[in-house]
Amino acid sequence: MPTLEQITQWELVRELTGAARADIDELLWRRDVRAASREVAQSSIARGGADSAALEGADLVGVEQSPMGEVLAASLAITAEAPKMGEIWTRAPLQVITGLHTIAARKFVDINELARPRVTQKADDPLHIGSLPEYQEIPGALMRLSIQCSTTKVPAVVEAGYVHGEIMRLRPFTWGSGLVARAVVRTVLSARSVDPSNFSIPENGMFESTRTAYVAAIRDFSTGNQAGIESYFKWFSASLGLGARAVVI
Numbered sequence: 001m002p003t004l005e006q007i008t009q010w011e012l013v014r015e016l017t018g019a020a021r022a023d024i025d026e027l028l029w030r031r032d033v034r035a036a037s038r039e040v041a042q043s044s045i046a047r048g049g050a051d052s053a054a055l056e057g058a059d060l061v062g063v064e065q066s067p068m069g070e071v072l073a074a075s076l077a078i079t080a081e082a083p084k085m086g087e088i089w090t091r092a093p094l095q096v097i098t099g100l101h102t103i104a105a106r107k108f109v110d111i112n113e114l115a116r117p118r119v120t121q122k123a124d125d126p127l128h129i130g131s132l133p134e135y136q137e138i139p140g141a142l143m144r145l146s147i148q149c150s151t152t153k154v155p156a157v158v159e160a161g162y163v164h165g166e167i168m169r170l171r172p173f174t175w176g177s178g179l180v181a182r183a184v185v186r187t188v189l190s191a192r193s194v195d196p197s198n199f200s201i202p203e204n205g206m207f208e209s210t211r212t213a214y215v216a217a218i219r220d221f222s223t224g225n226q227a228g229i230e231s232y233f234k235w236f237s238a239s240l241g242l243g244a245r246a247v248v249i
Contacts, residue, residue, distance in 0.1 A: 002226075017157035032249045033247060050076070074107065083186050086192075096184065097180060098115035100179075104180060163181075186198065201247065216235070
């Protein structure tokens with residue numbers, strides 16, 4: 001897999017992620033949004049958490065006491081916590097990834113699997129991405145990801161996209177990798193001061209792009225080649241743009 005710095009050198013990736021950053025900047029400068037900042041941030045958590053849960057396959061109608069209701073609750077909890085971990089992210093990204101997994105998965109996996117990479121080829125795959133990497137790859141890949149993100153100077157949207165794509169490619173946990181991957185996007189955007197107020201709704205953009213497009217994007221990223229990764233960033237950047245424009249007062 002190319003490094004963050006290598007990907008940032010690709011002109012198309014810079015162009016696509018720059019457009020996404022402009023969409024978020026436009027949202028942050030909206031007077032109506034700034035005037036209702038608390039309400040907008042709360043709505044972003046609620047909508048983002050619900051959409052992330054829906055991408056996990058949760059039916060969000062009348063599910064409060066069901067297993068699907070617990071998925072929604074886990075998604076809302078992790079979505080709310082993610083932006084608060086910005087300071088930790090800049091020092092110890094892997095600690096954030098495992099910490100978010102602990103929040104999301106505590107009711108769904110054995111305690112020995114919380115915050116720990118899978119040690120088998122068993123992992124949930126609600127989007128039906130397929131092509132699960134070998135579990136032996138996971139620890140080293142997560143460590144490389146953490147080292148890159150703790151030292152990188154690349155644009156924040158590139159970092160957010162890379163982290164999301166890599167977690168979705170690896171599916172490092174037996175359950176909840178998708179929830180973690182989408183939540184970490186919020187962490188990075190907050191930590192890098194792209195969306196410090198937590199206004200945009202990246203999960204909504206991913207949901208609205210359709211599950212089929214989501215799966216295709218992750219498969220493209222997983223190829224590890226330039227054309228595939230550029231195609232993934234086209235989807236990711238468009239999803240961020242949709243999530244910024246989804247905010248309605």
